[in-house]
Amino acid sequence: MGLRTEVKVSWCPGCGNFGILRAFEKAAGRLVDEGIPRGRIAVASGIGCHGKISDYLRLPSFHVIHGRVPPFLTGLKLANPDLIAVGFVGDGDGLNEGVEHLIHAARRNTDITIFLHNNNVFGLTTGQVTATSPKGAKGKSTPYGNPENPLNPCNLMLVSGATFVARAFAGKHSQLVEIMYSAIKHRGFSFVEILQPCVSFNDFWKIREEIHDIREAESVENALRLCRDKTACGIFYRKEEETFEDAVHRINK
Amino acid sequence: MFDFNVCIAGAAGDGVKEAGEILAKLLSNMGYRVFVYQEYESLIRGGHNASVVRCSEKEIHSHRYYYDAMICLEDYVFEIHRKRLRGFLIHDSEFECDFEPSFSVPMLEIVKEAGMPNLYRNAAALGALCYIAGLDVGDLAKIFVAEYGDKAETDTEIASKAYEYAKENCRRVLTVLRISEGDGKVVSGSEAIALGMVRAGLKCYYAYPMTPASSILHCLAKKKFALAVQPENEIAAIMMAIGSAFAGKKSAVGTSGGGFALMTESVSLAGMAEVPVLIVLAQRSGPSTGMATFTAQEDLHFALNPAHGEFPLIVASPLTASDAFSLSATLLNMAWQFQTPAILLTEKHLTESYESAEFDENEVKVNELDIFDSETDGIFPRYEITENGISRYAVPPAIVKANSNEHDEFGITTDDAEMATRMYAKRMRKEDLIRAEAEKLEPYVCIRNGSDTVVTWGSNYGAVVEAAEELGYSVAGIRFLRPLILPEFKGEVVCVECNYRGLLAGMVEKEIGKKVSRILRWDGRPFTPEEIREALSKGR
Numbered sequence: 001m002g003l004r005t006e007v008k009v010s011w012c013p014g015c016g017n018f019g020i021l022r023a024f025e026k027a028a029g030r031l032v033d034e035g036i037p038r039g040r041i042a043v044a045s046g047i048g049c050h051g052k053i054s055d056y057l058r059l060p061s062f063h064v065i066h067g068r069v070p071p072f073l074t075g076l077k078l079a080n081p082d083l084i085a086v087g088f089v090g091d092g093d094g095l096n097e098g099v100e101h102l103i104h105a106a107r108r109n110t111d112i113t114i115f116l117h118n119n120n121v122f123g124l125t126t127g128q129v130t131a132t133s134p135k136g137a138k139g140k141s142t143p144y145g146n147p148e149n150p151l152n153p154c155n156l157m158l159v160s161g162a163t164f165v166a167r168a169f170a171g172k173h174s175q176l177v178e179i180m181y182s183a184i185k186h187r188g189f190s191f192v193e194i195l196q197p198c199v200s201f202n203d204f205w206k207i208r209e210e211i212h213d214i215r216e217a218e219s220v221e222n223a224l225r226l227c228r229d230k231t232a233c234g235i236f237y238r239k240e241e242e243t244f245e246d247a248v249h250r251i252n253k
Numbered sequence: 254m255f256d257f258n259v260c261i262a263g264a265a266g267d268g269v270k271e272a273g274e275i276l277a278k279l280l281s282n283m284g285y286r287v288f289v290y291q292e293y294e295s296l297i298r299g300g301h302n303a304s305v306v307r308c309s310e311k312e313i314h315s316h317r318y319y320y321d322a323m324i325c326l327e328d329y330v331f332e333i334h335r336k337r338l339r340g341f342l343i344h345d346s347e348f349e350c351d352f353e354p355s356f357s358v359p360m361l362e363i364v365k366e367a368g369m370p371n372l373y374r375n376a377a378a379l380g381a382l383c384y385i386a387g388l389d390v391g392d393l394a395k396i397f398v399a400e401y402g403d404k405a406e407t408d409t410e411i412a413s414k415a416y417e418y419a420k421e422n423c424r425r426v427l428t429v430l431r432i433s434e435g436d437g438k439v440v441s442g443s444e445a446i447a448l449g450m451v452r453a454g455l456k457c458y459y460a461y462p463m464t465p466a467s468s469i470l471h472c473l474a475k476k477k478f479a480l481a482v483q484p485e486n487e488i489a490a491i492m493m494a495i496g497s498a499f500a501g502k503k504s505a506v507g508t509s510g511g512g513f514a515l516m517t518e519s520v521s522l523a524g525m526a527e528v529p530v531l532i533v534l535a536q537r538s539g540p541s542t543g544m545a546t547f548t549a550q551e552d553l554h555f556a557l558n559p560a561h562g563e564f565p566l567i568v569a570s571p572l573t574a575s576d577a578f579s580l581s582a583t584l585l586n587m588a589w590q591f592q593t594p595a596i597l598l599t600e601k602h603l604t605e606s607y608e609s610a611e612f613d614e615n616e617v618k619v620n621e622l623d624i625f626d627s628e629t630d631g632i633f634p635r636y637e638i639t640e641n642g643i644s645r646y647a648v649p650p651a652i653v654k655a656n657s658n659e660h661d662e663f664g665i666t667t668d669d670a671e672m673a674t675r676m677y678a679k680r681m682r683k684e685d686l687i688r689a690e691a692e693k694l695e696p697y698v699c700i701r702n703g704s705d706t707v708v709t710w711g712s713n714y715g716a717v718v719e720a721a722e723e724l725g726y727s728v729a730g731i732r733f734l735r736p737l738i739l740p741e742f743k744g745e746v747v748c749v750e751c752n753y754r755g756l757l758a759g760m761v762e763k764e765i766g767k768k769v770s771r772i773l774r775w776d777g778r779p780f781t782p783e784e785i786r787e788a789l790s791k792g793r
Contacts, residue, residue, distance in 0.1 A: 007665055037628050038628075039628045039649050039650025042500075042649050052666070055666050058631075058632065059652060060649035060654065061655070062526070063654075063655070063656045063657055063666065064492070065518055065522050068489075068492045068519070071484060071485075071490075071493045074484075074489075074493050074496060075457065075495065075496025076496035076497065076499055076500045077496075078457060078496075079497035079500035080502070080648075083649055083650075101488075248480060252480055
């Protein structure tokens, strides 16, 4: 049996989320081929178009509330360290409503993987700016231009102590599969920003031409420099460190 | 019947709270039932702290308003308590107190001679009290050893010196007799709650520090009875608890009003996704930051209706520390039995007071849960629509899907009108089962003694029982608040609560269709039996 449910996908035709779903199926499929039972791969998603992904995956899942994927997965992982915890979050979801959770999950090195569907816009609520929308961007709530500066998600995660930080493009399938697989395999907090064009409210498919690969940095400082270039893709940085769950269980022995 | 009420007062940093606990343990060791009320301000040094220690030959769950003795460690705190003192005063000879009879003891001098910091004056005070109240200073030394181990020597030495000083310079006012070999134990309401939850199988506890619930977190973290984790905020705390429960572990959170306000969106999520989670809501004076270290019962309506949408919710409030043990276990059980959130509603006067309490481990049965936890090929019908509303709980590695959206029997999002109608009703049907279960579980405690009844909830119970007994009232201590189940009332009904409007009183009025009179306070202080007696007598 495959990893997809029979639920009809309701994303707009041409949505970047299709690329993310397909790549994840491949990456998770590889884990299953390696002998990991599907039931051990537990996923969670927040609120927004990305959140529907839970319905489409034949895996244990929880479609939670806006912004709260990281603490949900932290509790799940603490309770059952055998589970592989994968979270899908949106830019509005993860960086507006629930940004504090991402920072603390990174700081703790909780062994969970976060895939950020970054389309720089609130799509499901029909086009408002998010924390990653550029200054000046016009949306329904900012008809005369966004007065705020955007966050750089990879930069934020690197300075917060994430032990795996990468960026990928929803339209570059094989690299996305590789990065997703490596992120899940990484023991510790993994964060992957996935550039995800929204055909209805922020169509940036054309950046495909500008997407270029980088070589993994050996220090956070270099990784920070690399990720400033918003079309640079690849694994910026990774290191091994004791995970939060291991520390908690060690202390409570 | 012997009954002795002592107030130890000083500044924060004077060891007032510790002195109160030590004295309580000494009196418990001598076979008495004890109760300790701890009053303190939200500061670390200075200000005013008081510990009111009461012992009695009978069962008590309250301190008294009037003190038989007072120990004063700072001059400026005396005036706060003067009107309550009806016995003798012991104070440091560093300052004068205009009161008779009073005993001046050079506590600071004794401590300085021993080369110890000011904090040790609490040991000197207890030593002097031992002579004046006829307590055995050797027994006090044993309590020091039990409490401080190797470090007890200094306390013992200082206490003995003060005892000798008092013997030479003061007189013995009374002799508190040993009545039996007691266990020397007192427990706080917080400890009772922690142990109750552990008894029912708690595995994960998440809490952001907030008075007066923090002591539950401290207790669990220290004793390692469950994973005790302090997350970034209260939203994270309850979401982590939901995550752990989704993975099959019994989980709980603890907070006070402000923190609970942050949790409410997730309470609704737990209701929708049918995830069991126990929330300990320890009330303090509000609104907003209010008086952070003072007691209140202002959050009743908030606890009963905390979040958007309709979903089954269980709310109950313990009357005493032993009740806190059994009720927290019961609620954790019920949350899992009915797969829905439950709230243990309590207050500062319970969590941070100490009393003699026995925990009946056997009284609390731990439900064996039917949890499906094997691998599946297809999606597990986690939300199967059943007659009584309960579907089988399943956890990964079963392919189980939970959802904050309305969903079908497999947890898949739906907007379908027919499915929504049936699934919503399935969840709500659990309310009938919850009511039936609560009815079996002593939803209230009733003491029949006269036609008129004093109704109360939470930690007022101890003070109410004493006043009602004296004046010939029946007492109803309400434990289950949602569902609210009341006894039959014959005569007049008076409700005692720590809030402005009489929140339970209003609910009782709706239920019984007649006016309920109210004895209320919202000054952050707990009721004493004397105050309730006076208020009840005025009403007659």
